[in-house]
Amino acid sequence: MAAMAEPNPFTEAKRRAHVEAAFAVDEVRLANRNAGILLEALRHDVTPVGLHYLLNHFDVPYVADDRWQLALHGHVLRPMSLSLADLKARPARTLRVTMECAGNGRGLLTPRYPSMPWLHEAVGTAEWTGTALKGVLELAQLDDAVTEIAFIGADRGFDRGVEHSFGRSLKRELALSDDVLLAWAMNGEPLPPQHGYPLRLIVPGWYGMGNVKWLSRIEALAQPYQGFQQAVGYRYRPAPGLPGTPVTHMRVKALLVPPGIPDWYSRHRLLDAGPTEVFGRAWSGGGVPIVRVEVGINGRWQQASLDPPHSKFAWQAWRYLWQAQAGEYALACRATDANGESQPLEPRWDSGGFGNNAVQGVRVWVR
Numbered sequence: 001m002a003a004m005a006e007p008n009p010f011t012e013a014k015r016r017a018h019v020e021a022a023f024a025v026d027e028v029r030l031a032n033r034n035a036g037i038l039l040e041a042l043r044h045d046v047t048p049v050g051l052h053y054l055l056n057h058f059d060v061p062y063v064a065d066d067r068w069q070l071a072l073h074g075h076v077l078r079p080m081s082l083s084l085a086d087l088k089a090r091p092a093r094t095l096r097v098t099m100e101c102a103g104n105g106r107g108l109l110t111p112r113y114p115s116m117p118w119l120h121e122a123v124g125t126a127e128w129t130g131t132a133l134k135g136v137l138e139l140a141q142l143d144d145a146v147t148e149i150a151f152i153g154a155d156r157g158f159d160r161g162v163e164h165s166f167g168r169s170l171k172r173e174l175a176l177s178d179d180v181l182l183a184w185a186m187n188g189e190p191l192p193p194q195h196g197y198p199l200r201l202i203v204p205g206w207y208g209m210g211n212v213k214w215l216s217r218i219e220a221l222a223q224p225y226q227g228f229q230q231a232v233g234y235r236y237r238p239a240p241g242l243p244g245t246p247v248t249h250m251r252v253k254a255l256l257v258p259p260g261i262p263d264w265y266s267r268h269r270l271l272d273a274g275p276t277e278v279f280g281r282a283w284s285g286g287g288v289p290i291v292r293v294e295v296g297i298n299g300r301w302q303q304a305s306l307d308p309p310h311s312k313f314a315w316q317a318w319r320y321l322w323q324a325q326a327g328e329y330a331l332a333c334r335a336t337d338a339n340g341e342s343q344p345l346e347p348r349w350d351s352g353g354f355g356n357n358a359v360q361g362v363r364v365w366v367r
C-alpha cells in the first residue's frame with residue numbers, strides 16, 4: 001500500500017477544495033444502480049437481502065406470474081415447459097453460497113475498462129433454496145451429443161452493438177453435478193425482483209456471472225454456446241483484443257471490516273489505542289477451503305485465527321486481536337486456500353478488469 005501522505009483525520013479541519021477533475025458519469029450511473037455490500041455487513045454470516053451486492057447488466061425484467069414458464073429444450077428427448085409450481089414440487093435444497101462479481105476490484109486497476117467500477121464490495125453470502133438442476137435435466141433426458149447447457153435470462157439489452165438476453169453456459173458435467181440449483185428463494189423469501197425473481201441459477205464456487213437471474217430458458221447444446229456474455233463478455237484477457245479464456249471460479253480473497261469509526265469523505269478509520277479485534281471473511285472458488293488468513297500491519301504479516309467453516313461454499317470468518325498503539329497504519333488482509341493459492345499484493349491487470357483479488361488496504365489512525 002502507498003505511503004501515507006494524507007492529513008490526520010483526527011485533526012484536519014479544512015473544507016475540501018472544489019474539484020473540476022472529470023469522473024465518468026456513465027460509471028457513476030452504473031455504480032448507483034449496482035450497489036455493493038457495506039463492508040461492515042461482512043459481520044453477518046448470511047448477508048441480509050438488502051445488503052447483498054447487486055449486478056444487473058440491463059433493466060430488471062418484469063414477467064407476470066401467470067405467464068412465467070421455464071422452457072427446457074434443444075438436444076433433449078423430452079422438451080418441456082415448467083411452471084414455478086412444477087419446480088417447487090420437486091425435492092428442495094438450501095445451500096449457503098458466497099458470490100462475488102468477477103469485476104470486483106476493477107475500479108482499482110490502471111488503466112481500467114469502462115464498466116462497473118467496483119472497489120472491494122461486490123460480494124455477499126445468501127442461503128439459496130431451489131431444486132437440483134441435475135434432476136430437471138434427467139427428466140428432460142439429454143442426448144449423448146450434449147456437451148453444454150445454456151441458461152438464458154429474461155432481461156435484454158445491447159452491449160457493443162450486440163442485442164442479447166443475458167446468458168451463460170455450463171459444461172455438461174458441471175450442469176449434472178449435485179450442487180447447481182434452480183433457486184426460487186433467497187434467505188427463505190421469494191427472490192426479490194433485483195436478484196432474479198422468480199427463478200435463477202446458482203453455481204456455487206463460481207464468480208457471479210454464472211448465476212443467471214430471471215431464468216426463462218435452458219437449452220441443451222451439442223456445440224459451444226456463443227452468447228455474448230460467454231463468447232465475448234466474461235473472459236480473462238492479458239491485453240485487449242485477444243480471444244482470452246473464460247472466467248469461471250472465484251479466486252481466493254479475504255476482506256476485513258474496517259475497524260473504529262470512519263471519516264465521512266475518505267472513509268479512513270479512526271480509533272482509540274488498545275486491544276482491537278480486526279475481523280472479516282475469506283473465501284475461495286470451487287469449494288476449495290481456506291487454510292490461512294494473515295493480517296498486515298504496516299507491512300508486517302501476522303496470522304489470524306479462523307472460525308470453523310459453516311459449509312463448503314460459504315465464506316469463513318477470521319479474527320485477529322490487534323494491540324493498537326497511537327500512530328498511522330496501513331491494514332491489510334490476505335487469504336491462502338488449500339490449493340496453495342494466495343492473494344497478490346498488487347493487482348494483476350486484466351483487460352476487462354476481471355479477477356482482481358489483490359489484498360484490500362485500509363488506512364487507520366489511532367489516538
Ligand SMILES: Nc1nc2c(c(=O)[nH]1)N[C@H]1C(S)=C(S)[C@@H](COP(=O)(O)O)O[C@H]1N2
Nearest residue numbers: 053054055056057101153166208211212213
Ligand atoms: N439475467 C442476468 N443474470 C445475471 C446478471 C445479469 O445482468 N442478468 N448479472 C450476473 C452477474 S455479472 C453477477 S455478478 C450476478 C449478481 O447477482 P446478484 O445481483 O444477485 O448479486 O448475477 C449474474 N446473473
Ligand SMILES: [Mo]
Nearest residue numbers: 101102208209
Ligand atoms: Mo458480475
